[in-house]
Amino acid sequence: MGGSRDVVAAVQHSLPGSIRALTEHGVLVPKSGRSGNQTAGNQAAGFSHHPLVGRSGAGWGALHAEVRASDAETVLLVIPSLLRIGRSTARRVQVLRQLSSLAEAVRLVSVVGEQLSTINDFYLSRVATWRISRRLDASVSRLLDNEAFVHETLLRPWYEQDPARYVAVPTPVFAAHHPVGAVLSAAGVDLDGALPRVVIPDLPKLGSVGVEANRLLATYLRAEIPGFRADDEGVAAASLSGLSRAQKLGWCSDRFWGWTPVAAEKALDRFDASNQRFANAIWGTAWTVPYPVERPCTQAEFLDLDFPVVDQVQRYVMSMADKVSRERKAAT
Amino acid sequence: MTRLVLHAGAEYADEGAVHQGLTASRAQLAKAGVLLPPGSSPVEWRDTAQGLMGGSATTPATDWLRAATNAGQPVVLVSSDVLADALSSPEEVTALAAVSGRVGVDVRVVVVVREQVGYLNSLYCKRVLGLDTARSFAEFATEPVPAHRFDYAASFGAVADTDGVDLVAVPYPDLQSCGAAEAVLRAAGIDKTEPDLAGDRAGPAPVPGPVLIGATRLLHKRLRRLGMFHEHGKPRLRTLVDRLAQRAAQRSWDTTAFWGWDAGLRRAVAEEYGASNELFAEFVWGTPWPEPFSTGRPQRTDLADLEPAVLHDVLRFVDGLVEGLSRGSLDLSDQKASGGS
Numbered sequence: 227m228g229g230s231r232d233v234v235a236a237v238q239h240s241l242p243g244s245i246r247a248l249t250e251h252g253v254l255v256p257k258s259g260r261s262g263n264q265t266a267g268n269q270a271a272g273f274s275h276h277p278l279v280g281r282s283g284a285g286w287g288a289l290h291a292e293v294r295a296s297d298a299e300t301v302l303l304v305i306p307s308l309l310r311i312g313r314s315t316a317r318r319v320q321v322l323r324q325l326s327s328l329a330e331a332v333r334l335v336s337v338v339g340e341q342l343s344t345i346n347d348f349y350l351s352r353v354a355t356w357r358i359s360r361r362l363d364a365s366v367s368r369l370l371d372n373e374a375f376v377h378e379t380l381l382r383p384w385y386e387q388d389p390a391r392y393v394a395v396p397t398p399v400f401a402a403h404h405p406v407g408a409v410l411s412a413a414g415v416d417l418d419g420a421l422p423r424v425v426i427p428d429l430p431k432l433g434s435v436g437v438e439a440n441r442l443l444a445t446y447l448r449a450e451i452p453g454f455r456a457d458d459e460g461v462a463a464a465s466l467s468g469l470s471r472a473q474k475l476g477w478c479s480d481r482f483w484g485w486t487p488v489a490a491e492k493a494l495d496r497f498d499a500s501n502q503r504f505a506n507a508i509w510g511t512a513w514t515v516p517y518p519v520e521r522p523c524t525q526a527e528f529l530d531l532d533f534p535v536v537d538q539v540q541r542y543v544m545s546m547a548d549k550v551s552r553e554r555k556a557a558t
Numbered sequence: 559m560t561r562l563v564l565h566a567g568a569e570y571a572d573e574g575a576v577h578q579g580l581t582a583s584r585a586q587l588a589k590a591g592v593l594l595p596p597g598s599s600p601v602e603w604r605d606t607a608q609g610l611m612g613g614s615a616t617t618p619a620t621d622w623l624r625a626a627t628n629a630g631q632p633v634v635l636v637s638s639d640v641l642a643d644a645l646s647s648p649e650e651v652t653a654l655a656a657v658s659g660r661v662g663v664d665v666r667v668v669v670v671v672r673e674q675v676g677y678l679n680s681l682y683c684k685r686v687l688g689l690d691t692a693r694s695f696a697e698f699a700t701e702p703v704p705a706h707r708f709d710y711a712a713s714f715g716a717v718a719d720t721d722g723v724d725l726v727a728v729p730y731p732d733l734q735s736c737g738a739a740e741a742v743l744r745a746a747g748i749d750k751t752e753p754d755l756a757g758d759r760a761g762p763a764p765v766p767g768p769v770l771i772g773a774t775r776l777l778h779k780r781l782r783r784l785g786m787f788h789e790h791g792k793p794r795l796r797t798l799v800d801r802l803a804q805r806a807a808q809r810s811w812d813t814t815a816f817w818g819w820d821a822g823l824r825r826a827v828a829e830e831y832g833a834s835n836e837l838f839a840e841f842v843w844g845t846p847w848p849e850p851f852s853t854g855r856p857q858r859t860d861l862a863d864l865e866p867a868v869l870h871d872v873l874r875f876v877d878g879l880v881e882g883l884s885r886g887s888l889d890l891s892d893q894k895a896s897g898g899s
Contacts (some may be wrong), residue, residue, distance in 0.1 A: 236583040359863070442873075444862070445864065445869045446869055447866075448866035449867045449870035493582060527694065527771055527860070528861055529692075529775045530693075530694045531779075537780050537783035540877060
């Protein structure tokens, strides 16, 4: 069922190279219902069985046939979107019914981590797509209203009916193992040593300068393009090229951390009690994933940057705004 | 005996108002027996002030002073910000006392003192708009340069300890209540029979807004990146700041005055200077320090948080100035050039 963007990317990246070993050890990763453009240079892109739970629900018949034709003891489906879809009771029941008809036992595995890092990454993705222009600490109250960060709220529908069916892997455990091995191990299939070693590349994420540049750009765009919306046609593609340009400029090479200790403490007031209840319900223990409250904030101030960087940032903002404007026009 | 009054105005402590008030009232002051240095610019007065310091018996400045003394001039008044730094040195003060003895003048040093919180805020704005700094306010206030200038007990201890040199101080609020030049003259004990000085400005200079300050820092950094300081020199580049200020006024970029302090930093600075201020006040007035530290809500600029239209205008206008200058299409002497439009 996924987890953070990093977790999903790690699983997706390591799966293509693990399929042979998985098959040899009795684990089927079905081709039916799978999406993704697994070219040589981009094996991991979009690797998931999301189409099974999409609106059309296509692919279940073929999946049943593929599973019946296989002698594998275990079937591994990767459906990160289940976490989101599970908010609808009807769709959740429908998916569970399909899964139960596919195998004798179903294990739902997700990876859960502390929310400060998750929100920090979420903030970065919002800044990189020009949805948000304020600093993280100024955006905290809105970010904390998002129930997707509350494990108890997000996952309870999956575990409250049948606790044995749902398994949660804490992020430190996931990070210490092969991504696919960690998921399978949580489901009771221990293959960690049998899977080929894999190096998971870091997803490009904005560093401190990149955040400042894109915060400025987000505000600038709203004047440059009247009625600008981050969901507009052409904007997503432009934001990808913005991220790529930021990478080339070296603005993704440092790790951004937008929390100040004060804001982090305030956020934990929101999450810690429910994390404790979640841990108790799932693991029968206290919450054990440490919160990086004291990690130093690396938020930069645009006007405090060195003058060559200030110059670069302003040029980036103005040229990217032109590009977004052009691509948006072309798309519409 | 001629009295030599040295107004040791620390940089911008009086926001330039004393110099303006004095030069605008030169004729009135002459009638009252007060002689000012030749010229009307702070640079010319600075030359005179520097000539009086350093202990040399024959400089154009000491010759000028000697001539005034020989002519029976009652008061010679020199105002310059360089005096404050020079008079912080015991050697310089001793040399001044020696020169005054040789020329035969009575020396009185007048200083305008100001609570440091409001002072540093105003000084920061002045230095940013003068393209003297592009640092953040927090950095500027934490390490003001030169550090001794803001500690009056340290700055003027040497004057207080030297025989033959009197020290008097004017609290900054007095400048606002009776005019800047008038306040200095009164403190110097000059009994002026003329009516109020015509050109003496009352009230502090307006503090610029945070957006103009931010835009000027951006302009400064971009000019530095392009090596424009080396190519054109700071005084000519300041005309770009004038254009920026005009644009800020035309487009109403700012609705508040810049205030760089946050509570923690203000508290630390107030603690740092509070005891020294009390010591100084006790020595010169025999009273507690009269001016409380200023307060305010932070009014700084995070450009990304501006209204989109304002940010857009700031970035476009600054870019227009920088690119216009870089392409050579902007004439720094022509105020009407449209480089930033």
